[in-house]
Every structure is written in C-alpha cells, then in structure tokens.
Amino acid sequence: MIKAILIDIEGTVAPISFVKDVLFPYSKERLEKFLEENKENPHIKRIVEEIKKIEGKDLSLKEAVNTLKKWIDEDRKIAPLKDIQGFIWKEGFEKGDIKSPIYEDAYKKLKEWKEKGLKLYIYSSGSVQAQKLFFSHTEHGNLLDLFDGFFDTRIGNKKEKDSYVKIAQKIGLKPEEILFLSDNPDEIKAAAQAGMKVYRIVRPEDAEFIDNFPFRQVKDFNGVKL
Numbered sequence: 001m002i003k004a005i006l007i008d009i010e011g012t013v014a015p016i017s018f019v020k021d022v023l024f025p026y027s028k029e030r031l032e033k034f035l036e037e038n039k040e041n042p043h044i045k046r047i048v049e050e051i052k053k054i055e056g057k058d059l060s061l062k063e064a065v066n067t068l069k070k071w072i073d074e075d076r077k078i079a080p081l082k083d084i085q086g087f088i089w090k091e092g093f094e095k096g097d098i099k100s101p102i103y104e105d106a107y108k109k110l111k112e113w114k115e116k117g118l119k120l121y122i123y124s125s126g127s128v129q130a131q132k133l134f135f136s137h138t139e140h141g142n143l144l145d146l147f148d149g150f151f152d153t154r155i156g157n158k159k160e161k162d163s164y165v166k167i168a169q170k171i172g173l174k175p176e177e178i179l180f181l182s183d184n185p186d187e188i189k190a191a192a193q194a195g196m197k198v199y200r201i202v203r204p205e206d207a208e209f210i211d212n213f214p215f216r217q218v219k220d221f222n223g224v225k226l
C-alpha cells in the first residue's frame with residue numbers, strides 16, 4: 001500500500017521551460033554581484049571552497065563566477081551550484097519577481113493526496129532552500145504546508161539507487177510503500193531498483209513516451225493510480 005509520494009520538480013510539477021528560461025537566467029545574471037557582495041559570508045566561502053575542490057584548483061572570484069556560469073549552461077545538477085542559485089532566487093521569489101507555475105493537474109492531485117492522508121515529499125536537484133521558496137511562491141499561493149519533507153542532491157545523485165534507499169530510511173517507510181514521480185527515465189529506473197513504485201510523467205511539451213520502457217508512463221498526474 002502506498003503511504004508516501006516522492007515528487008520531482010522540473011518536468012514533473014512545473015514546465016522545464018520555467019527552470020531553463022526563467023530560473024537559470026535569473027541566477028546567471030546575478031551571480032557575479034552576489035558572490036562579490038557575499039564573499040565574506042562563511043556559508044558562501046564554504047560553497048566556493050567546494051567549487052574549487054570540484055575543479056581541482058584555486059580560483060579567483062571571477063573564475064569561480066565563470067565556472068558557475070558554465071555549469072548553468074551545461075545544466076549540471078551539483079550541490080554547490082544549486083546552493084548558490086537558491087540564495088539568488090530567494091530575492092527574486094521574495095520580491096515577487098518570480099512565481100512558480102505549478103501544473104493544474106499536479107496542484108489538484110497534491111491537495112487530494114494530502115487530504116487522503118498520504119505523506120508528500122519532494123526530491124529535486126534544486127537545493128532544499130530553493131524547493132521551499134519554489135512552493136511558497138506559486139501561482140496557486142503558498143503550498144509549503146502540503147509537504148512533509150524535502151530532499152536534494154546532498155542525500156545523493158538522483159540517478160543512483162542508493163539515494164532512494166536513503167530517502168526511504170529517512171522517511172521511515174519501506175521503499176515499496178513510496179511512489180516516486182519524475183520525468184527523467186534514469187531517475188525512474190534508480191528509484192525502481194531501490195524498490196519504490198514509480199510512474200514516469202511525460203509532459204507533451206517537454207518529453208515523449210519511450211517505447212518498451214519497463215515502467216508506467218502517463219501524461220500527467222490524473223493518470224497516476226495509487
């Protein structure tokens with residue numbers, strides 16, 4: 001019996017274009033100013049050290065900015081980039097510059113599942129801070145109360161089985177009691193390997209059904225049967 005639903009963000013509850021065409025440019029344009037203004041903040045210093053470690057060399061502030069910009073262009077899903085983006089998006093969400101467009105079907109089903117007593121969790125490459133901002137500033141208002149917890153790549157890569165094993169442990173349920181929803185076929189395979197029930201969400205504007213894909217595929221949340 002399904003007791004909890006674990007949900008991806010980009011391509012699943014919101015269009016990929018929102019992340020690529022709104023969120024990413026917003027962070028890219030403000031990176032340099034943000035790092036310059038916050039270079040003495042211990043939290044930001046730690047993140048910059050992580051960037052240097054990944055690159056395997058010392059970096060000037062300008063070089064760190066260029067590295068982050070390159071990672072945004074390459075859509076790298078790595079924690080130090082996602083942490084910095086979360087800090088930059090904070091201002092955009094709080095000033096009202098950015099509002100998250102949640103698909104209507106996702107919004108309605110999330111509310112329905114919550115009312116039925118299911119636990120709802122998010123697992124996204126966006127930092128936990130960014131996820132909370134994303135759901136507290138949506139076109140449907142503040143949806144933060146719908147969720148029982150948030151996971152990002154600090155728990156592990158979304159394409160690896162172990163990340164889902166760890167999430168099930170944190171939630172305190174058996175993997176088979178958790179349903180995972182994502183647009184990404186590799187994430188679906190990894191969650192299924194961990195023993196979770198899965199559905200791939202295939203938004204027509206973002207993706208296509210894969211022939212002979214060994215797991216269930218539906219075009220939106222209305223197709224998900226518990």
Ligand SMILES: CSCCC(=O)C(=O)COP(=O)(O)O
Binds near residue numbers: 077130158
């Ligand atoms: C506010 S969440 C930001 C989303 C993001 O940065 C991202 O890379 C989305 O990846 P996902 O794992 O949700 O597909």
Ligand SMILES: [Mg+2]
Binds near residue numbers: 011012183
């Ligand atoms: Mg996704």
